[in-house]
Amino acid sequence: MLDSMKTLLKEQYSINISAIAPQQGGWAALAYKATSESKHYFVKVYEKSRASTAKLTAHIDRYVPIIRWLVQNSQLEGKISVPLLTNDGCYKYEDEHGIYMLYDYIEGETIGDRELNGKQVRQFIAIITELHRFGAEIPFASGWMKEQFDVPYTDLLQKALSGDIGYMPDEVRRLLAAYELPLSRTINKVKELSQRLQAGELKMALCHTDLHYWNVMQQVKSEQLILIDWEGLKLAPVEADMMFLVDKPYFNEFLNVYRHTHADYEIHSEALLFYQKRRLLEDIWEFLEQLLYEEQGEHTFNYLTKELKAL
Ligand SMILES: Nc1ncnc2c1ncn2[C@@H]1O[C@H](COP(=O)(O)OP(=O)(O)O)[C@@H](O)[C@H]1O
Ligand SMILES: [Mg+2]
Incomplete structure (x- = not known):
């Protein structure tokens, strides 16, 4: 699992992760701290096996552009957390296990x-x-x-x-x-x-x-x-x-x-x-x-x- 997440982060986000560890998450998703040479990342994983996932992830592609816009167009820069984009410019990555979102730690x-x-x-x-x-x-x-x-x-x-x-x-x-x-x-x-x-x-x-x-x-x-x-x-x-x-x-x-x-x-x-x-x-x-x-x-x-x- 952890190794496949390293691969995923390499392939989808072009970051080389040297260490990755589970973190105390919230109610909705699993959480990991991933470490590269230069910095730490926070990975949020909505598992497909959970009933709540479909509802909680349905609007990612519509709400993330709005919070990204807010960072640019309001006083909220540095005060709200915004996901990083995949190599393809997407707000999330999805495979058969889950839906992944990457943030600065x-x-x-x-x-x-x-x-x-x-x-x-x-x-x-x-x-x-x-x-x-x-x-x-x-x-x-x-x-x-x-x-x-x-x-x-x-x-x-x-x-x-x-x-x-x-x-x-x-x-x-x-x-x-x-x-x-x-x-x-x-x-x-x-x-x-x-x-x-x-x-x-x-x-x-x-x-x-x-x-x-x-x-x-x-x-x-x-x-x-x-x-x-x-x-x-x-x-x-x-x-x-x-x-x-x-x-x-x-x-x-x-x-x-x-x-x-x-x-x-x-x-x-x-x-x-x-x-x-x-x-x-x-x-x-x-x-x-x-x-x-x-x-x-x-x-x-x-x-x-x-x-x-x-x-
Ligand atoms: N970017 C981040 N860096 C470090 N810790 C974070 C970050 N985002 C969330 N967390 C921690 O993970 C917990 C769960 O994250 P959250 O996004 O609220 O998930 P959930 O949707 O499961 O509630 C937060 O309460 C916080 O302690
Ligand atoms: Mg929360």
Whole structure:
């Protein structure tokens, strides 16, 4: 595997790798650190054997040109991570095992579970404020990434509630039954909000849509914060990103700075509620799906319980 990746990097990217080692990756893909004579690279591998891969990699060829353009045409240069091109000028390489993306290695730390310090907060605010300056006027087709306010898992969740999706362990059945009322209320609320937001003409901007701190790194030398993992890029009401910020201690500071660029911005509370509740339902469905169709993890059961409590 590692040797074949060396060959792949040589053939597809013309780089000579002397060492390659697995790295702690994220949820979606495997990660490797590859070392050449002159520098380090970060290789992200979406395995074809994983169900999530098709969905997560479907838009690579459409979102990468946009973030590359942003690097050239905004203040985001050096603040977002952008894949390197293959010899053929492609944004990814694909073989029968997976889909590969190559990045410069960021020498630094992932913020992860920690909090941002004051300087990091200011950098984080600046990145999001800058990103939201851009919308449908960018010189790229953006229809494919426009928010449709879909609510993909609600039917399956409703089926699960009515015991209509085949075998379910007793423990899981009892858990769902205990939260039936709040769960079905939330499903109905999200559906209602979805329709209202579809009908409304909300202003939309480029949004990252996955702004947790595992997608935020800090480069050691420059101390610059870098926002990574752009596969969720969307043209959406900015509340798609605000949902990650509203509970932060620096949110008021955020709004003050944000309004210098985005004058008179006010939170659209329905859009915010939609994103918060939709995310909860998505997480609940994903944990439930794992419990039903994959390994029966005790952790998964506890995660599911926690999400249901948050309804
Ligand atoms: N260019 C990079 N250099 C070094 N580490 C990186 C780089 N990109 C990502 N990482 C690390 O790998 C982790 C997973 O990467 P990410 O792109 O978020 O993958 P996933 O889509 O699986 O969440 C990040 O949390 C970060 O710790
Ligand atoms: Mg990530």
